[in-house]
Amino acid sequence: MIEEFTAMTALVEGADTGEPTERARALHDLLDSLQSLVTDVKLRLVEAERERETGSVEAQVAIMRLRETATARDEAIEAGTLTEQEADEAGVFSHLDLDWLAEEGLLEAVALGA
Secondary structure (H helix, E strand, O other): OHHHHHHHHHHHHHHOOOOHHHHHHHHHHHHHHHHHHHHHHHHHHHHHHHHHHHHHHHHHHHHHHHHHHHHHHHHHHHHOOOOHHHHHHOOOOOHHHHHHHHHOOOHHHHHOOO
């Protein structure tokens, strides 16, 4: 894309010394190339935003599952069917752990297993 733009710009600059018809043709060609470039960039932007939103939804679901598991941990500890030590050894996060991870900016990465 950039190479095409550079080539077209050079053509226009070279046409500056030529006749008006040649310069107009070169400018139209440059405009067509620029419009194609803008369309391509817009499509890539839409794709990138879609990927970001999909990743965001997946992260939100994963975080929600961690929170639900933390609630189940609390309920099991309260019911006496699980100790904090057993939960910790099993790798089950508490809400306090999840809050700390969120404060440190790590919760999404942990939730997604990164």
